[in-house]
Amino acid sequence: xxxxxxxxxxxxxxxxxxxxxxxxxxxxxxxxxxxxxxxxxxxxxxxxxxxxxxxxxxxxxxxxxxxxxxxxxxxxxxxxxxxxxxxxxxxxxxxxxxxxxxxxxxxxxxxxxxxxxxxxxxxxxxxxxxxxxxxxxxxxxxxxxxxxxxxxxxxxxxxxxxxxxxxxxxxxxxxxxxxxxxxxxxxxxxxxxxxxxxxxxxxxxxxxxxxxxxxxxxxxxxxxxxxxxxxxxxxxxxxxxxxxxxxxxxxxxxxxxxxxxxxxxxxxxxxxxxxxxxxxxxxxxxxxxxxxxxxxxxxxxxxxxxxxxxxxxxxxxxxxxxxxxxxxxxxxxxxxxxxxxxxxxxxxxxxxxxxxxxxxxxxxx
Amino acid sequence: xxxxxxxxxxxxxxxxxxxxxxxxxxxxxxxxxxxxxxxxxxxxxxxxxxxxxxxxxxxxxxxxxxxxxxxxxxxxxx
Numbered sequence: 001x002x003x004x005x006x007x008x009x010x011x012x013x014x015x016x017x018x019x020x021x022x023x024x025x026x027x028x029x030x031x032x033x034x035x036x037x038x039x040x041x042x043x044x045x046x047x048x049x050x051x052x053x054x055x056x057x058x059x060x061x062x063x064x065x066x067x068x069x070x071x072x073x074x075x076x077x078x079x080x081x082x083x084x085x086x087x088x089x090x091x092x093x094x095x096x097x098x099x100x101x102x103x104x105x106x107x108x109x110x111x112x113x114x115x116x117x118x119x120x121x122x123x124x125x126x127x128x129x130x131x132x133x134x135x136x137x138x139x140x141x142x143x144x145x146x147x148x149x150x151x152x153x154x155x156x157x158x159x160x161x162x163x164x165x166x167x168x169x170x171x172x173x174x175x176x177x178x179x180x181x182x183x184x185x186x187x188x189x190x191x192x193x194x195x196x197x198x199x200x201x202x203x204x205x206x207x208x209x210x211x212x213x214x215x216x217x218x219x220x221x222x223x224x225x226x227x228x229x230x231x232x233x234x235x236x237x238x239x240x241x242x243x244x245x246x247x248x249x250x251x252x253x254x255x256x257x258x259x260x261x262x263x264x265x266x267x268x269x270x271x272x273x274x275x276x277x278x279x280x281x282x283x284x285x286x287x288x289x290x291x292x293x294x295x296x297x298x299x300x301x302x303x304x305x306x307x308x309x310x311x312x313x314x315x316x317x318x319x320x321x322x323x324x325x326x327x328x329x330x331x332x333x334x335x336x337x338x339x340x341x342x343x344x345x346x347x348x349x350x351x352x353x354x355x356x357x358x359x360x361x362x363x364x365x
Numbered sequence: 366x367x368x369x370x371x372x373x374x375x376x377x378x379x380x381x382x383x384x385x386x387x388x389x390x391x392x393x394x395x396x397x398x399x400x401x402x403x404x405x406x407x408x409x410x411x412x413x414x415x416x417x418x419x420x421x422x423x424x425x426x427x428x429x430x431x432x433x434x435x436x437x438x439x440x441x442x443x
Contacts, residue, residue, distance in 0.1 A: 234408060
């Protein structure tokens with residue numbers, strides 16, 4: 001599939017939420033040493049992240065974002081036709097977390113709900129799926145939830161991941177609107193990158209054993225088990241250089257835009273070094289590359305909407321912005337969309353306290 | 366295209382080594398500063414300056430600075 005253009009879909013709003021618990025990179029100095037922490041922090045552009053409370057799931061954070069968004073939009077709960085939950089840290093092996101959230105958000109039992117197992121590319125794929133449901137699937141209103149609690153799958157002793165990932169959850173509301181401007185999507189997959197970003201054991205290909213759960217030290221001192229996230233930074237960087245510049249060129253061409261016509265480039269917040277390198281290669285004007293890593297880290301499929309909430313909300317509440325959103329990484333999977341969004345409902349980033357675990361919307365919404 | 370000396374200067378910067386300290390034959394696993402961040406910085410530098418994507422697998426197989434230079438082929442003037 002090359003470019004896919006969707007017309008008749010409007011983004012009504014975006015809300016992002018993070019656990020109300022800060023963890024600074026400095027707090028890892030005891031494990032990795034101050035010098036290493038500073039070097040890594042400077043490279044990835046992260047100073048702190050928001051980390052889930054014990055027992056808090058991605059669903060709780062997404063719930064907070066969705067509940068806030070639906071209230072701010074004044075959308076009656078029964079008007080939501082479909083609910084999509086994009087995450088690689090669902091509540092259970094089964095049932096789908098979106099089913100649980102249908103109940104918690106008091107959506108209609110006539111709502112179609114399902115999960116999508118993607119990470120870095122997840123928000124773009126989610127927008128594409130939601131748009132397709134609105135154009136061809138008989139839906140009039142769709143809520144897309146994206147997020148991860150990656151902190152649960154990272155070994156705190158692994159310097160390549162322990163300092164990078166943060167937790168977050170977001171909600172994007174989309175609706176059918178004949179007057180909306182078109183969106184151009186480009187999507188792709190390369191499964192040969194499977195081993196570059198993987199939790200190797202714990203499900204069915206490599207079931208859990210005492211051995212898979214045992215952390216083993218590497219040459220550089222980092223320590224992880226087969227049930228912890230493994231990330232090969234160099235391979236992922238090389239993949240990004242191979243695919244992403246061409247991806248952005250393709251989506252701009254699909255939209256018929258040239259680079260100077262774009263108001264904001266919001267890329268998956270993988271790491272600052274990589275984003276700045278991409279911006280240089282693509283010759284993006286510096287102020288148009290959106291960065292939100294310093295206080296959130298890499299939040300997986302939440303990172304694009306979270307960056308929009310944290311950095312573009314004041315503008316998106318009142319203006320229409322030509323935006324290029326792109327997500328790329330785990331899979332390998334990638335996608336980009338060129339769209340004009342705003343004005344739309346954009347609450348400030350929601351902070352989720354420990355009491356919100358398992359929360360349910362009050363009756364009568 | 367760059368000269369071998371220019372490449373060594375770029376590598377010195379990545380490794381935070383003193384300018385002129387690299388001779389070009391050093392084994393990599395003894396080189397101070399040669400870590401995963403340095404590998405990523407090297408890939409970025411080669412991409413930007415030589416418009417070439419180095420393979421991480423080939424970098425991992427390289428034993429010395431000379432081996433790395435070998436990966437760049439005719440992009441390095443002698």
